[in-house]
Amino acid sequence: MAAKLLGSNYVGIDISKEYIKDAKGRISNHLHYDEIVGEEVAKHIVERTFKDRKNNNANTGKYRSILLSQVKLL
Numbered sequence: 001m002a003a004k005l006l007g008s009n010y011v012g013i014d015i016s017k018e019y020i021k022d023a024k025g026r027i028s029n030h031l032h033y034d035e036i037v038g039e040e041v042a043k044h045i046v047e048r049t050f051k052d053r054k055n056n057n058a059n060t061g062k063y064r065s066i067l068l069s070q071v072k073l074l
Contacts, residue, residue: 004030005037 003010004027014020048058 001026001030001033005033006041 001023012020012023014023048056052058
């Protein structure tokens with residue numbers, strides 16, 4: 001199901017005819033989940049990599065500001 005929703009190729013193999021029937025039903029109803037998956041995928045788009053943020057002195061973690069203030073004190 002995940003491969004179908006993400007636009008990837010897939011192969012399904014199972015010995016249980018009942019499971020195959022259920023899987024085919026879920027795959028045929030994949031359009032029902034497209035909007036939900038689209039919203040979740042949009043949340044995980046990387047705008048700047050860790051390396052980019054580090055090179056630009058941007059936030060690289062929640063303790064970054066604490067560590068910098070400690071370094072200045074030393």
